[in-house]
Amino acid sequence: MFQRIITFFEKQSFGVCTYLAERLNISISKIRLFFIYSSFLAVGFPIVFYVLAALVLDVRHYIKKIRMRIWDV
Template sequence: MKNVQHFLETQAFGVCTKLGEKLGLATSSIRLYFIYLSFLTFGSPLLVYLVLAFWLNVRKHLRRERSTVWDV
């Protein structure tokens, strides 16, 4: 249980970290905004968070170095 809590607090798909880097804000404040908005809007920011996590994962896989036809 401790490992799951540590993972969710530190990484959790890296969405808040990536947003913090792009916007120049602290990651902890972005996490708090997601939590507060989730309570106020009954969880709709959670859907946005999951879509962003999916998009970041897709981008990570697309940016991997691809081998070409000529590489053997």
């Protein structure tokens, strides 16, 4: 049951922690723990940062996708 919940959230996440971990060369679990602990200490501010980062990553992915289509023509 617990493993199904973890798998669901990993598949449905936006990839912010994965992106940051790859860029900073840190393990993904440390980044996730940082977001969890800091959200308790900072009263939810990291959650706002996470959502904004997810939107930025999504927009970047969309722009790259459009660029590929333009150059493929």
